[in-house]
Amino acid sequence: MIPLADRTKRLGTETAFEVLVKARALEAEGRDIIHLEIGEPDFDTPSNIKQAAKKALDDGYTHYGPAAGLPQLRSAIAQEVSTSRGISVSPDQVVVTPGAKPIMFFAILACVDEGDEVIYPNPGFPIYESLIEFVNARAVPLVLREEKEFRFDIEDLKGAITRKTRMLIINSPQNPTGGVLAQEDLRQIAELAVRHDLVVLSDEIYGRTVYDGFKHFSIAALPGMQERTIILDGFSKTFAMTGWRLGFGVMPRHVADMVAKLQVNSTSCTASFSQIAGVEALTGPQDEVHKIVEEFRRRRDAIVEGLNCIRGFRCHKPLGAFYVFPNIQGTGKDSRTLADYLLNEVGVACLSGTAFGKYGEGYLRFSYANSLENIRGALRRIDRAVNML
Ligand code: PLP
Numbered sequence: 001m002i003p004l005a006d007r008t009k010r011l012g013t014e015t016a017f018e019v020l021v022k023a024r025a026l027e028a029e030g031r032d033i034i035h036l037e038i039g040e041p042d043f044d045t046p047s048n049i050k051q052a053a054k055k056a057l058d059d060g061y062t063h064y065g066p067a068a069g070l071p072q073l074r075s076a077i078a079q080e081v082s083t084s085r086g087i088s089v090s091p092d093q094v095v096v097t098p099g100a101k102p103i104m105f106f107a108i109l110a111c112v113d114e115g116d117e118v119i120y121p122n123p124g125f126p127i128y129e130s131l132i133e134f135v136n137a138r139a140v141p142l143v144l145r146e147e148k149e150f151r152f153d154i155e156d157l158k159g160a161i162t163r164k165t166r167m168l169i170i171n172s173p174q175n176p177t178g179g180v181l182a183q184e185d186l187r188q189i190a191e192l193a194v195r196h197d198l199v200v201l202s203d204e205i206y207g208r209t210v211y212d213g214f215k216h217f218s219i220a221a222l223p224g225m226q227e228r229t230i231i232l233d234g235f236s237k238t239f240a241m242t243g244w245r246l247g248f249g250v251m252p253r254h255v256a257d258m259v260a261k262l263q264v265n266s267t268s269c270t271a272s273f274s275q276i277a278g279v280e281a282l283t284g285p286q287d288e289v290h291k292i293v294e295e296f297r298r299r300r301d302a303i304v305e306g307l308n309c310i311r312g313f314r315c316h317k318p319l320g321a322f323y324v325f326p327n328i329q330g331t332g333k334d335s336r337t338l339a340d341y342l343l344n345e346v347g348v349a350c351l352s353g354t355a356f357g358k359y360g361e362g363y364l365r366f367s368y369a370n371s372l373e374n375i376r377g378a379l380r381r382i383d384r385a386v387n388m389l
Contacts, residue, residue: 012130015355019339023349034378036366037349039175039323041240043295046288049239052280056273065272068260069096069248073275076282081233081250084207085218087226089250095259096278098270100205100234100247105131106259107230107249108167111199112137116166121152123325123356123363125175125203140165143359146327149316150179154188161192167199170219173206173320176356176365178300180210180319183217190222200225203232205247206321208289211297214319220250227252237322238289239281244274296322299368299375306379307366310386322369325353329362331386339364345388346381 019037027033068074074091082089097103104127112118114136120128122141132139140160144150157168170189172181181189193200200219207216220229234247249259263269300317303324307315312330328338335352342348342364350367353360368375 007134007136010130010133010136012126012133014126016351019343019349019351019355023343026343026347031347033343033347033349034370034374034381035349036368036370036375036378037351038369039237039367040242040369041237041292041322042369042371043240043288043292045240045244046281046284048284049241049277049281052284053244053273053277056276059276061272061276063272065269065275067264067269068092068256069094069270070272070275070279073278076279077248077250080282081231084216085231086221087218090253092253093256094248094250095256095263096246096248096270096275097234097263098245098247098267098274099236099242100203100232100249101127102263102267103230103232103234103247103249103259104128104201104203106262107199107201107232107251107255108132108135108137109262110255110258111230112166115164117162117164118167118169119157119160119165120169121171121174122358123176123353123360124169124171126356128169129357137166138164141357141359144174144177144179146316146363150174150177150318150325151181151185154185154192157189157192161196161198165196165198167201168193169201169203171203173210173216173318175206175321176323176351176353176360177316177325178318178321178323179316180214180216186217186219187222190219190225193219193228194224198228200229201232202229205232205234205237207233208238209293209296209322210320211293211300212319216320230255235278235281240292241277241281244271244277246270246274246278296368299370299372300324302372303366303368303375303379306376307382310379310383312386322367324366324368325360325363326366327362328364331389333389335361335364341389342382342385346385348378348381348385
């Protein structure tokens with residue numbers, strides 16, 4: 001047997017994909033499953049974007065491109081991010097990657113040494129903790145609190161910073177809670193980041209999926225922050241393009257050069273025709289994006305209202321992303337047991353809060369990237385299942 005390297009013992013994973021496999025296996029046995037586990041829009045990619053990709057294939061965008069991305073896409077991203085974040089970004093501060101996830105990996109590889117400490121949200125996207133540990137740094141959880149609408153307490157952050165802290169990861173709007181950071185939170189975080197000379201990895205992939213008039217604001221726009229912030233963003237969520245593998249990071253030029261070098265050492269570059277489609281996504285009509293967000297809002301309202309009517313559930317109404325994170329302590333079950341029970345008993349696939357770190361105990365995550373009809377069906381099933389407990 002080929003022995004695996006020691007570092008692989010420290011690598012985590014994303015449970016959503018495992019639950020999806022389990023749910024699909026049950027479907028293969030003939031079970032009817034409602035999928036509320038996976039974090040991807042159920043909408044089709046807007047047709048103007050697909051057309052641009054088809055044309056790109058015919059135009060010969062079928063070869064390698066520059067490691068940091070095609071110049072026309074880097075320019076379009078620089079322009080879009082400058083406008084949406086109110087900062088000045090030049091194309092050489094942009095690196096395009098296959099999906100946004102590699103930005104996490106590359107940013108951590110480029111900026112974090114063994115033994116450094118990285119503060120990250122918990123519950124939070126599980127890949128942060130996995131990658132921090134993979135590079136042999138120390139993962140320091142920053143607890144998100146339901147009573148603060150899933151923001152964190154600034155005193156907790158102050159207490160978590162030591163001389164070894166190198167990086168702080170923030171994610172707003174957030175996966176798994178749908179919570180958002182207020183401008184005042186960002187101001188306080190920025191002050192601490194400047195005072196303690198921290199790098200901030202700001203995961204803004206859900207920045208355009210916001211509701212009720214909330215306006216996404218980037219920490220990079222605050223004084224002294226652009227030079228210490230790596231913005232992670234991409235096309236997967238906003239434009240329903242998860243399968244195209246198209247994301248990007250915006251960062252100081254010397255970091256961008258290193259991230260591009262890491263790309264040379266791993267994926268070489270991002271698919272060229274996907275990048276041309278990305279130019280169309282950013283510069284073409286945006287009405288599909290608005291329609292998608294409006295539809296998500298309707299579903300959010302339905303799922304929050306429905307969950308709050310289920311015995312033992314309490315669900316905060318989030319302002320962003322397409323997830324809800326109800327407190328299920330009132331059911332008397334732990335998160336994992338309840339998630340398994342809902343899948344096996346009534347065919348509703350969701351994730352245990354603990355799939356997002358230990359502070360996710362007591363919660364479940366539902367993705368409402370599914371039709372209103374299916375969401376209503378799932379709510380009826382959950383209600384029935386909980387009443388049988
Ligand atoms: N960041 C967060 C918070 C996410 O939830 C996800 C995907 O689920 C990503 C990044 C990765 O996005 P991509 O599919 O573009 O790699």
